[in-house]
Amino acid sequence: MDQFTEQANTDVIQGTLDMLILKTLSLEPMHGFGIARRVEQISRGVFKVNPGSLLTALERLKRAGWLDAEWRQTENSRRAKFYTLTRAGKKQLEVETADWTRRASAIARLLKAEG
Amino acid sequence: MSLWRQLTCGMRVLTHRQDTDRDVAEEVEHYLEQATDALVSSGLSAEDAKRAARLELGSPSVVREEVRSYGWEHTIHTLLTDLHYGARQLFRNPGFAAVTTLTLTLGIGASTAIFSAVNPILFEPLPYPHAAQLMMIWEMRNDGSAQPVTFGTFHGLQERSRSFDAMAVMKPWQPAMVGTGLPERFEGQRVSADYFRALNVSPVLGRDFQAADDQFHGPNVVVLSDRLWRLRFAGDRAIVGRQIKLDDNLFTVIGVMPSSFENVLASGAELWAPLQYDPSLPPDSRDWGHHLRMVGRLRQGISRNEARNELNVILHPFTQMYAKGYESSGGPPDGMLVNRLQDDITLGVRPALLAILGAVGLVLLIVCVNVTNLLLALGARRRNEFGMRAALGAGRMRMIRQVLTESLLLAAIGGVFGMAVAEAGVRALVALSPPDLPRVGAIHVDGAVFAFGLLITTVIGLTVGLLPALQASRGDGQQQSSRTTTGGRHSMRRTLAISQVALALVLLVTAGLVLRSLEHLFAIDPGFHASHLLSMQVQETGHRLDSDEARARFLTQALEAVRRVGGVTSAAFTNQLPLSGDFDVYGVQFERYTAVAEGALRYSVSPDYFATMGIPLLRGRLLGERDTAAAPGVVLLSESLAKRKFPHQDPIGQRVRVGPNALHADLPWATIVGVVGDVKQASLAMSQSDAFYTPTSQWSLVDAAPSLVVRTHGDAATLAPAIKKAIWSVDKDQPIVRVATMGTLLESSEAQRRFALTLFEAFGMVAMVLAAVGIYGVLSGGVTERMREIGVRTALGASRRCILMLVIRQGIMLTGLGVMIGLLGAVAASRVVVSLLYGVSRFDPVTYLLVIALLTGVSAIASWVPAWRAAQVDPSITLRAE
Numbered sequence: 001m002d003q004f005t006e007q008a009n010t011d012v013i014q015g016t017l018d019m020l021i022l023k024t025l026s027l028e029p030m031h032g033f034g035i036a037r038r039v040e041q042i043s044r045g046v047f048k049v050n051p052g053s054l055l056t057a058l059e060r061l062k063r064a065g066w067l068d069a070e071w072r073q074t075e076n077s078r079r080a081k082f083y084t085l086t087r088a089g090k091k092q093l094e095v096e097t098a099d100w101t102r103r104a105s106a107i108a109r110l111l112k113a114e115g
Numbered sequence: 116m117s118l119w120r121q122l123t124c125g126m127r128v129l130t131h132r133q134d135t136d137r138d139v140a141e142e143v144e145h146y147l148e149q150a151t152d153a154l155v156s157s158g159l160s161a162e163d164a165k166r167a168a169r170l171e172l173g174s175p176s177v178v179r180e181e182v183r184s185y186g187w188e189h190t191i192h193t194l195l196t197d198l199h200y201g202a203r204q205l206f207r208n209p210g211f212a213a214v215t216t217l218t219l220t221l222g223i224g225a226s227t228a229i230f231s232a233v234n235p236i237l238f239e240p241l242p243y244p245h246a247a248q249l250m251m252i253w254e255m256r257n258d259g260s261a262q263p264v265t266f267g268t269f270h271g272l273q274e275r276s277r278s279f280d281a282m283a284v285m286k287p288w289q290p291a292m293v294g295t296g297l298p299e300r301f302e303g304q305r306v307s308a309d310y311f312r313a314l315n316v317s318p319v320l321g322r323d324f325q326a327a328d329d330q331f332h333g334p335n336v337v338v339l340s341d342r343l344w345r346l347r348f349a350g351d352r353a354i355v356g357r358q359i360k361l362d363d364n365l366f367t368v369i370g371v372m373p374s375s376f377e378n379v380l381a382s383g384a385e386l387w388a389p390l391q392y393d394p395s396l397p398p399d400s401r402d403w404g405h406h407l408r409m410v411g412r413l414r415q416g417i418s419r420n421e422a423r424n425e426l427n428v429i430l431h432p433f434t435q436m437y438a439k440g441y442e443s444s445g446g447p448p449d450g451m452l453v454n455r456l457q458d459d460i461t462l463g464v465r466p467a468l469l470a471i472l473g474a475v476g477l478v479l480l481i482v483c484v485n486v487t488n489l490l491l492a493l494g495a496r497r498r499n500e501f502g503m504r505a506a507l508g509a510g511r512m513r514m515i516r517q518v519l520t521e522s523l524l525l526a527a528i529g530g531v532f533g534m535a536v537a538e539a540g541v542r543a544l545v546a547l548s549p550p551d552l553p554r555v556g557a558i559h560v561d562g563a564v565f566a567f568g569l570l571i572t573t574v575i576g577l578t579v580g581l582l583p584a585l586q587a588s589r590g591d592g593q594q595q596s597s598r599t600t601t602g603g604r605h606s607m608r609r610t611l612a613i614s615q616v617a618l619a620l621v622l623l624v625t626a627g628l629v630l631r632s633l634e635h636l637f638a639i640d641p642g643f644h645a646s647h648l649l650s651m652q653v654q655e656t657g658h659r660l661d662s663d664e665a666r667a668r669f670l671t672q673a674l675e676a677v678r679r680v681g682g683v684t685s686a687a688f689t690n691q692l693p694l695s696g697d698f699d700v701y702g703v704q705f706e707r708y709t710a711v712a713e714g715a716l717r718y719s720v721s722p723d724y725f726a727t728m729g730i731p732l733l734r735g736r737l738l739g740e741r742d743t744a745a746a747p748g749v750v751l752l753s754e755s756l757a758k759r760k761f762p763h764q765d766p767i768g769q770r771v772r773v774g775p776n777a778l779h780a781d782l783p784w785a786t787i788v789g790v791v792g793d794v795k796q797a798s799l800a801m802s803q804s805d806a807f808y809t810p811t812s813q814w815s816l817v818d819a820a821p822s823l824v825v826r827t828h829g830d831a832a833t834l835a836p837a838i839k840k841a842i843w844s845v846d847k848d849q850p851i852v853r854v855a856t857m858g859t860l861l862e863s864s865e866a867q868r869r870f871a872l873t874l875f876e877a878f879g880m881v882a883m884v885l886a887a888v889g890i891y892g893v894l895s896g897g898v899t900e901r902m903r904e905i906g907v908r909t910a911l912g913a914s915r916r917c918i919l920m921l922v923i924r925q926g927i928m929l930t931g932l933g934v935m936i937g938l939l940g941a942v943a944a945s946r947v948v949v950s951l952l953y954g955v956s957r958f959d960p961v962t963y964l965l966v967i968a969l970l971t972g973v974s975a976i977a978s979w980v981p982a983w984r985a986a987q988v989d990p991s992i993t994l995r996a997e
Contacts, residue, residue, distance in 0.1 A: 032142060033149035051146050051172050052181035055139070059185050063124050076152070081142050 017057050019100060020047070022066065022085065022093040031080035032058060058083055066092050125188035132192070136183070143178050194520065201521035204497075211493055212525075214888070215486050219529025221881060222482030223572055224536025229475040229874075231537065231564040232544050233468050235557035241457050242377045242557070244315045245412075249456035250419065252282070252409040252426070254448035261452050264409045266392045266402040267440050268448070269307070271433040278422035280414050283310040284407040285380060288388065289820070290361035291656040291850045292347070300654050300850035301343065302383035305390045311338075311372075313412045320344075321355035321370030328369075329389035336389065337366040341374035343385040361386075363657040379460055379554060380410060398439040399775070405444055410456065419453050426451040442778065445702055445714055460553045466950040467871045473947055474622060478878045479571070481618045483578050485885045488611045490522060490583040492896050501587045515584040522580025523573070530572030534560070537568065547873060549866035582607065605900075608893050609929060615889040616933025617940055619882035620970055624941035625948055626875035627962040628955055633868055635954030641693065641861060642794035642804075644729030647684075648857035649831040650692055653842060654820040654850045667812065669846055670821065674721065676841040677825060682834050684826040687724035688811060691716070692822040693796050694864040695853070703807055704777040705760055706770040706784060715756055716796050716806035717774060719814045725791060727826045735767040735789030742810040748785030749813070753806035757790045766790060773807060774814065785809070798864050800953050822853070831856045871951055883970065886933070887977040894926055895981035905985050906993035915986040922985045926978025927971070934967055 024030065024038045035058075036049040061067045066089030072082045085093070128135045147168055154164035172178065183189065205212040240246040253261035254268055269284045276282070288303040304310075308329035317323050318338060328336050337359070339348075348354050358365045366388065378384050396402050413422055427450045434447035441447040454462075461468075494501075504514060538560050545558055586607075653673065660666045670688055677686045691697035701717040718724075722738045725731075733754055742749050750771055757766045770784035793804035811821075823842075827834050835854050842851060862869070898905070905918060913921075945957035955962070 031145070031149070033146045033153075036146075037153065051143070052178045055142060055146070055178070055182040056185045059182065063120055063186070065120055074149075078145065078148065079141075080145050080149070081138075 016100070017049070017053065018061060019093070019096040021054075021057060021061060021083075022089055022096065025067065025083055025085045026090065026093055029082045029084040031074065031082050033080075035083070061089070064092075065089075121187065125186055125191075128186065128188045129191060139179055139182050140175075143175050143182065146178075147172060147175060193516075197517050197520035198524055200517070201524045204493075204521060205525070208493060211489060215489050215525050216528050216532065218482050218485050218489075218885065219526055219575065220532040220536055222479045223526075223530050223533030223568060223575065224540055225878070225881075226475045226479045226571060227533060227537035227560075227564060227568040228540030228544060229471060230567045231541050231560055232548070232558050233472050234563055234567075235554050236461055236552070237465065237468060239557075239563070241379055242375070246457065247455070248280075248413040248415070249314070250279075250411050250413055250422070251454045251456050251459040252411050253452040253454070254405065255450045255452050257449045259449075261454075262448070263405045264407050265405055265440075265444060266390075266407060267396050267437055268430070268433075268451075269407060269409055270392075270394055270396065270402075271437070272426055272429055272451070273307075275429045275433075276422075276425060278414055278417045278425045279411040281309040281313040282409065282411040283307045283313045284390065284409045285310060286390070286407050287381065288386075289654060289852075290386065290388075291654060291848075292359070292361060298656070298848045298850040300656075300852050301385045302381065303386040303388065304378075304381050304384045306387050307390045310387070310410075313410050315412065316372070316376050318370030319373035320352065321368070323370060324387075324389055329391060331391055331393045331395075333389060333391050335364055335366040336369045337361070338370040338372060338387045339368060340372050340378075340385040341376070344371045363659075377554070377556065379456070380408070382553070382556060396437060396440055398437070399443055403440040403444045411453075419455070423451060423453040426453065443775075464549070464552055464867065466948075467867050470625070470948045470951060471871060471874050473944070474625065474875055474878045477618050477622050478881055479575070481615055481882050481885050483575055484611050484615050484618070485889055486522075486525070486575075486579040487582055488608055488615075488889055488892055490518075490579060491586060491608050491611075492892055494518075494583045494586050495896070497587075511588045514588040518584035518587045519577065519580040522583065523576035526572045526576030526579070529575075530568060533572070534565070534568050537564070547870055549870045550863060551867065552870075605893075605897065608896070612886075612889040612893045612929050613933040613936065615882075615886040616930050616970060616974065617937035619879070619886040620934055620937030620966060621940040621944050622875065622882045623879040623966040623970065624937075624963060625944055626872065626879040627966050628945060628948060628957060628959060629868060629872045629875055629951050631955045631959060631962055632951065632953040633865060633872055636799045636865055636868070637861075639795070639799045641799060642730060642792050643693065643857070645857040645861045647827050647829075647831050648728070649825045649827060649834060649838065650695070650822055650853070650855055650857055650860065651835070651838070651851050652692075652820050652822045652853040653688075654852060656850065657848055669849075670721070670811070672845045673823075673842045674723075676845050677823065677838050680834065680837045680841050682828045683838070684828060685723050685727045686823060686825045687721045687727045688821040688823055689721075689724055690719040690811075690821055691796070692824070692860075693728075693794050694798065694857075694860045695822070695855075697822075698797060701774040702777040703756075704772040708760070714805075716753075716803070718806060718808045719811050720808055721811050724808075724824070727824050728794075729826075730794060731792045733790045733792060734765070735787070737789055737791075738808065738810045742812060744812045746813075748783060749788045749810065750785045751789045751791050751808040752787055753804055754790055754793050756805040756807065757787075759805070771807070773809065785813075799861075800865075824857075831858075868951055868953075871948075883973055886970070887973050890926055890929055890974045891977040891980060893929065894922055894978050895984070897925065898922060898981045898985045901985075902988060902993045905988045906990040909988060910990040910994065918986045918988070919982045922982035923975065923978050926974055926982070930971055930974040934970060938963070 020039050021035055024035050024042075030038065032051070032055055036051065036054055039047055039049050058067065058069070062069055062083070066086055068084045068086055069081050070084075071079055074080045150168040150172060151161075151164045154167050155161055159167060241249065243249060252264065252272075254264050256262055264284065266284065269282070273282045283306055285304045285306045288305045289300050290303055291298050291300045306324070308324045308326050311317060311323050319341075321338070324336070324338070328334060339354070344350060344354060354368050355370065356367065358367050360366075392402055393400060411422075413419070430448070430451055434441055438447070501514060504517075509517075541558060541560055545555055548555055548558075653670075655666060655669065660669055674686055674688065677683060691699045699717050700714045703713060703715050720738065722740060722742070725737050734757075735751075738749065738751065750773060752760075752766060760766065761769065766787050767789070769787045771787060772779065772782060772784055776782040776785075791808065794806065795801070795804070796806070797803060823838075825831070825834070825838060839851050839854075842849060905921075908921075909918065941963070942958070949957055
């Protein structure tokens with residue numbers, strides 16, 4: 001139990017994991033670990049993705065119809081579950097990006113006004 | 116998110132659990148491998164990489180659990196696992212499973228059955244549109260009591276009142292249909308034109324009554340019930356317009372009521388005909404007899420009180436207008452009463468039903484306490500298991516959920532069996548129910564009853580699981596030796612056993628009080644000898660009996676024929692029979708008290724009535740053959756009426772005018788020739804015994820079908836067929852109804868109390884057994900846990916007797932505390948049954964003492980068994996066992 005509370009600091013911001021996954025998959029189909037590494041790399045290590053949360057989120061997005069999944073060979077010829085963005089998923093990404101931008105700029109404005 | 120996809124994906128996971136589990140496991144495994152590979156390529160050794168990956172990502176099993184716990188299907192899966200586990204627990208403890216399910220079955224079954232009986236009577240709205248608007252309307256006597264209305268009152272109010280959409284009056288009608296076989300008498304009603312409109316139901320076939328049907332000397336028309344239509348006329352749709360013969364008269368069928376029509380105002384009625392009274396209201400007619408019941412449908416937006424006030428405003432000038440008419444039936448009413456129809460028809464049974472509902476609630480409570488106790492005992496045995504689960508990382512909520520699932524499973528099993536018991540119980544209840552119980556036909560297991568069963572099953576499941584769940588979730592493996600928890604749990608179980616004793620005492624005291632009331636009632640002298648006495652009602656019908664002479668001839672011949680039947684000692688006719696529901700009151704005017712006539716029970720009897728019934732003659736003479744129609748009028752008085760009216764002088768020879776002659780100065784007086792003993796007419800508990808007797812020859816029976824009473828040598832009931840045949844040998848077309856021995860009538864006059872008593876006794880017994888089981892369980896659990904201590908005591912020289920007393924004393928302590936608390940409860944609860952009591956105070960010390968003795972005795976037996984087991988303890992074995 002304790003490890004979750006520790007990781008909370010470096011975990012992705014609550015509610016943004018879905019968006020990050022959708023964004024990552026919009027570039028190319030990918031398996032779970034690939035997504036985690038990509039998120040860490042692009043955020044330069046700011047975000048750390050917990051595998052339990054990630055795999056659960058992938059299942060959730062798949063249920064929502066935003067992702068497809070199938071088992072495929074990886075580049076080092078191992079079997080892995082690859083996730084692909086669906087048409088609905090692309091739309092959802094646009095919605096979430098717009099929403100996030102709106103919120104982020106609002107927060108930024110608020111913080112500026114405070115300062 | 117698409118609900119459909121959620122559903123289908125979830126179902127797929129549920130049905131292919133193993134596949135999806137493997138899928139998840141592989142994905143997690145792969146994830147770890149990839150992470151390890153990545154670490155290796157960043158320069159770590161394979162070993163270090165593996166460890167680092169584990170450290171960073173956590174244990175694969177935890178990750179797997181986390182991924183698996185996603186989705187609604189996971190909740191279902193856990194539930195199924197818990198259920199599976201719970202079922203295995205039950206199989207492993209068959210004794211426990213049997214006792215708890217049996218207890219729950221009893222509790223759920225009894226309460227569901229009682230609910231199904233009480234619900235349609237007290238709670239469900241009556242089966243009419245806007246039933247809350249329906250009111251019963253009564254005339255109010257000057258003592259505030261209700262009495263049936265006269266046609267005059269109804270007519271006056273209906274013409275003038277604006278508070279009601281429709282008003283109607285009704286009276287019973289029992290026409291005979293004389294066909295090929297035995298004459299058959301049907302229950303029916305004479306109703307005013309708006310009867311069905313007031314109830315807001317209309318015929319499914321044909322038409323409703325119209326004003327033109329309900330006129331003085333109007334046409335003979337009749338509406339049939341669905342049952343009669345199907346039974347006698349094979350559901351023939353062409354019946355409307357056809358004529359049928361009732362009591363020698365032709366009636367045109369104008370309509371058939373729907374099968375769904377339930378007539379709560381006269382549940383047995385199969386046909387309806389218009390009332391056809393004389394609206395010109397002549398003062399000496401039946402229009403002024405108090406024999407009509409009145410129903411009305413309140414106009415929307417008018418309150419009960421507004422309606423009543425309006426009726427009273429109308430009534431007073433009306434009574435002055437028709438003073439003569441009202442005077443002929445004992446004076447005008449003081450006002451009108453308007454009661455809700457449902458309250459009105461349930462008035463008599465409400466106290467008994469509410470008391471029974473309360474009693475079954477107590478039984479349910481005892482059942483819950485008992486099962487909780489058993490679950491706690493089981494929990495104590497499963498402490499190791501719960502400790503293990505806690506050690507393996509099961510959270511507190513998870514453990515509570517497990518225990519609650521198990522208790523719900525138990526309750527569900529009890530619920531399933533309970534519904535079966537309820538189904539049978541409902542049938543038994545209907546069979547047992549007192550004859551005056553309204554809406555008996557509506558008592559059955561329906562949706563509402565099923566919902567109730569489901570509800571209490573769930574509530575019970577959660578209630579009985581609550582304490583055991585908290586107990587289990589507190590368990591943490593290492594507390595094996597901790598004495599404090601053991602003590603805490605034990606005091607909880609003791610408290611539960613004490614409350615069981617208390618609840619059982621409440622139920623037993625209530626049952627005892629009603630039992631003693633019935634004993635008192637049946638010890639009352641009804642005023643006649645009920646054994647070897649048979650009664651039946653001969654419903655004369657047909658135009659050939661229209662004249663008084665023809666009727667008198669038929670009755671005399673019938674009596675002669677009956678007397679000739681072997682085994683018959685004597686026989687007589689009376690217009691009203693004690694304890695049969697007959698209630699026929701007429702005015703008496705005493706010559707000495709010129710003022711007014713007062714009401715007394717009127718019996719018009721043939722001379723042998725007193726000998727047949729065994730009513731003693733106290734003064735003067737009985738009625739005889741010489742008191743013919745032509746002879747001077749004679750009257751007998753009941754003892755109490757004679758004593759009240761003539762406290763210091765001989766009533767014999769005093770003169771009275773009775774019934775229609777009262778207050779008519781031009782009519783002759785009748786002479787009091789004798790005084791006879793008082794008789795209970797309405798019920799054993801009611802002591803209205805003012806009565807007078809006139810010979811049939813001087814006041815014929817026209818307004819009621821006569822009852823035949825027959826005194827026999829042997830068993831009265833077996834003579835019924837022979838007596839019927841004797842009457843039919845005189846006239847084969849006279850229907851005979853209401854055949855009963857007076858013993859049966861005596862019994863059934865207290866049917867409601869008996870009904871309540873039967874249920875109270877049953878519930879009291881169940882409660883007592885459960886309380887005994889509770890005490891036994893607690894003591895026997897205590898003995899098991901204190902084996903070592905008992906061993907030490909024995910080793911130190913305690914005698915067997917000493918050990919025996921040690922345990923029994925505990926049992927007595929529990930009982931004593933329970934009795935003390937229960938006494939307070941019983942004193943409070945007895946308030947509810949006060950209306951069912953007779954001749955017994957609700958604090959009746961005999962009842963309380965007997966119940967306390969009974970409970971103490973039973974719990975002494977329950978504690979003796981574990982005590983004996985404790986006394987058998989061999990210290991050399993128990994001490995070595997540690």
